[in-house]
Amino acid sequence: xxxxxxxxxxxxxxxxxxxxxxxxxxxxxxxxxxxxxxxxxxxxxxxxxxxxxxxxxxxxxxxxxxxxxxxxxxxxxxxxxxxxxxxxxxxxxxxxxxxxxxxxxxxxxxxxxxxxxxxxxxxxxxxxxxxxxxxxxxxxxxxxxxxxxxxxxxxxxxxxxxxxxxxxxxxxxxxxxxxxxxxxxxxxxxxxxxxxxxxxxxxxxxxxxxxxxxxxxxxxxxxxxxxxxxxxxxxxxxxxxxxxxxxxxxxxxxxxx
Numbered sequence: 001x002x003x004x005x006x007x008x009x010x011x012x013x014x015x016x017x018x019x020x021x022x023x024x025x026x027x028x029x030x031x032x033x034x035x036x037x038x039x040x041x042x043x044x045x046x047x048x049x050x051x052x053x054x055x056x057x058x059x060x061x062x063x064x065x066x067x068x069x070x071x072x073x074x075x076x077x078x079x080x081x082x083x084x085x086x087x088x089x090x091x092x093x094x095x096x097x098x099x100x101x102x103x104x105x106x107x108x109x110x111x112x113x114x115x116x117x118x119x120x121x122x123x124x125x126x127x128x129x130x131x132x133x134x135x136x137x138x139x140x141x142x143x144x145x146x147x148x149x150x151x152x153x154x155x156x157x158x159x160x161x162x163x164x165x166x167x168x169x170x171x172x173x174x175x176x177x178x179x180x181x182x183x184x185x186x187x188x189x190x191x192x193x194x195x196x197x198x199x200x201x202x203x204x205x206x207x208x209x210x211x212x213x214x215x216x217x218x219x220x221x222x223x224x225x226x227x228x229x230x231x232x233x234x235x236x237x238x239x240x241x242x243x244x245x246x247x248x249x250x251x252x253x254x255x256x257x
Contacts, residue, residue: 005091005092005093005096005100006096006100006103007100008092008100009096009097009099009100009101009104010100010103010104011104012104013071013074013100013101013104013105013107013108014104014107014108014111016074017070017074017108017109017112024112027063027067028115028116031059031063031116031119032119034059035056035059035119035123038055039052039055039056039059040052042055046182050216053123053124053125053214053216054183054211054216055181056120056123056124057120057124057207057210057211057216058180058181058207058211060113060116060117061139061142061180061203061206061207061210062180062181062203063112063113063116064109064110064113064139064142064143064146064206065142065146065171065203066171067108067109067112067113068105068106068109068150069146069147069149069150069171070105070109071102071104071105071150071151072150072151072153072154072167073160073163073164074105075101075151075154075155076154076160076163080160094244095244098148098151098243098244099240099244101151102144102147102243103144104147105143105147105148105150106140106144106145106146106147109143109146109147110139110140110143113143121214124214124215124216128213128214131212131213131215132213132214133213134209134225134229135209135210135212135213135214135225138205138206138209138210138228138229138232139206139209141232141233141235141236142202142205142206142232142235142236144240145202145232145235145236145237145240146202146239148236148239148240148242148243149235149243150167151243152239152242152243152246153166153167155243155246156246174201174203175203177194177197177201178198178201178203178204178207179198179201179203179208180203180204180207184198184199184204200231202231204228205228205229205231205232205235206232208225209225209228209229209232212225
């Protein structure tokens, strides 16, 4: 029975995401244009061997992050239309609600990015099956963790305008101060502080693991996937726990601005 309640929350969020057909189409067009335009141009300007597959794989992780973050905006829209109070009145505990929403947010992001990852694999053209399965597992955890992070921030701020601004700032910092677009050596060369931040960035962990799983680890010199995998698992665990705890303490009907 408890599992059925959790699955209900997950299934609802997955269905809700695919109502935004225009948004999904526009994001897919953005992804393809980034590969066809920026990726090709940058690969001829950046002095990094095989930069094109490096960038394409990082772009997949960036798209996964952006899609998983969107769950926070759903929360605000539901609060504005009174749906949030309805959800709280259902026979589902708040812990089940936040856990289901985190899983649903991550799952729908992964479903959306799945075809884009397939495009990335076609461009890269090399996959180690066992390594790729481990990388895929880490991307699942990463997507769930980002959804939990988005929900945590949303219920703490309770203001759609502030949330929108903060997510824009965090997107610029978290994604840019990672190895999603450039190798760690180049990020560190630009500024040692940037390199230090990138070393502990979950986007870096996910990007490096995905590249390792697709067989281009020579570019990133990733010899041991255990540390980035532990980093992704820690990120997932922390924000699933925080999201559940903060949801329990801060969510009350009518408490939204």
